[in-house]
Amino acid sequence: MTQISLIGAGLAGCVLSIYLARRGFKVDIYERRPDPRKVANSEGRSINLTLSTRGIYVLKQIGLYDKIMKLAIPLKGRVIHSINQELTFQPYGKKDNEVIYSMARNELNVALLNEVESYKNIAIHFNQKCTGLEFESRELKLRDEISGQKTKVKTNTVIGTDGSASALRMDMLKRKGFNFSQYYLNHGYKELKIPAGGNQKFLLEKNALHIWPRGEYMINGFPNIDGSFTCILFAPLQGENSFESLNSPEKLLNFFQVQFPDAVSIMPTLVEDYFSNWTGSLVTVKCTPWSVDERALLLGDSAHAIVPFYGQGMNCAFEDCVYLDECIDKYGTDWQKVFQEFEKLRKINTDAIADLSVENFTELREKVSDAKFLLKKKVELALAQKYPKVFISKYSMLAFHRIPYSEARLQGRIQDRILDELCESIDEVENLNWEKVDELVKERLIKQKNFSEQFYQATFLYPGGGGMPVPAPI
DSSP states (O other), X not given: OOEEEEEOOSHHHHHHHHHHHHTTXXXXXXXXXXXXXXXXXXXXXXXXXXXXXXXXXXXXXXXXXXXXXXXXXXXXXXXXXXTTSOEEEXXXXXXXXXXXXXXXXXXXXXXXXXXXXXXXXXXXXXXXXXXXXXTTTTEEEEEETTTOOEEEEEOSOEEEXXXXXXXXXXXXXXXXXXXXXXXXXXEXXXXXXXXXXXXXXXXXXXXXEEEEEETTEEEEEEEOTTSOEEXXXXXXXXXXXXXXXXXXXXXXXXXXXXXXXXXHTTOTTHHHHHHHSOEEEEEEXXXXXXXXXXXXXXXXXXXXXXXXXXXXXXXXXXXXXXHHHHHHHHHTTOHHHHHHXXXXXXXXXXXXXXXXXXXXXXXXXXXXXXXXHHHHHHHHHHHHHHSTTTOOOHHHHHHSSOOOHHHHHHHHHHHHHHHHHHHTTOSSXXXXXXXXXXXXXXXXXXXXXXXXXXXXXXXXXOTTTOXXXXXXXX
16 A cells, blocks of 8 residues: 655645545654644634635535535625724625635534544644655654654655645755745734624624725634634734734724724623734745655645635645646556646646735725725626626636636636726716627637636536536545
8 A cells, every 4th residue: 555644634634635545545644733622722823714616626525515514604795894884795606606605724624634534544643743854765854742752754755735834845945946935915914703692693794704994904704603703803013003013902992993893892802812812924835846756745835825815725725635636546656747747737826826815905905895896896796697607707716616716817807907997987887888898798708718618617506616516526
């Protein structure tokens, strides 16, 4: 039985181990943290997850869809909270089944770990921190996080699913020809909480992502199955009204009472949460090559960490697993061919979603309450309804279909230019010049060479999310 070592038992590591185990490989997973099922959850260090079509596709493939969806809350759109406490609902899609799902990272990780342990050919080694890989001798370097003991483990093939601070990638960085870049936003994030009301009642609309956009500042609120909301405050790391300067309860409360008056009224533990929870960074990581011949591969955030503003980080990593599995199906255990083909298929798309996610940060915190932006969204919906197989919103392409991210970016840019041109001379969607609309759509969309038959085929919805029809479990 061919043995493979994975670094990291997070979401991507668990899902990938299941794909590999189903193909008959023996999988050893080395995880730095203790078993999250046996220790208290560390709150304040992660952003709630949103599951969409790409992730749903994977869960159906590995037979976990029904189990995992019990942890999820459907989100039909976003509710925008203005500074004067007015609410505006913006639907995500034009159909009832075009929804995304909110879930807590730790709950999902625990469910995946339980499934992983049902496979006899997967072994998880907790409290084992990977400190690097000796490529020539193929020895994985580990340190026990409890005893401090250092060991080396002989391994044939290693796949790093150890996140944006990947130890495997750090050793690959020492090799000639390895290209690496990281870009930090000037903003960070901090986890806050809106508790459930009496009888676990939701104090805000349950089936929506709540956004308080304030230009340089923003709060996102995600519903949890216990009736609470996990809220993420995004703010500058330095400067006026930043994480650095909001350094006392008085300053914090004054800031919230001005910027987020309806939120602060339902956050009884605001001060405690703010000063006890960790301040996270927002980083984009890109690198190449993702592999060292047949010996090592990077996958998920270790290869392409992205910021969370399209909710695609987990979905993208899960989709990595699908593509790698298809490459294994094609090339078997010729790992060098498998890894090279995998990167060829994925890198152009992971680069695309990384760039799109940074761009969407500006939209979420600055534009979602702007009148011109709202008009553009109404026009976008009108065009999507009139040309359902031709004009698909960028968000829908990313969230409700399995269209490659690079194609969605290209198509989205063409459509953005069409929308900008149409909205220049109108104030209401009813004033659209449909003759001009027809002309622009035919000239710029239908005639585009990139708008291929494959693009059309990737747009059919399936129950529960959208995208390509789901194959039978492996």
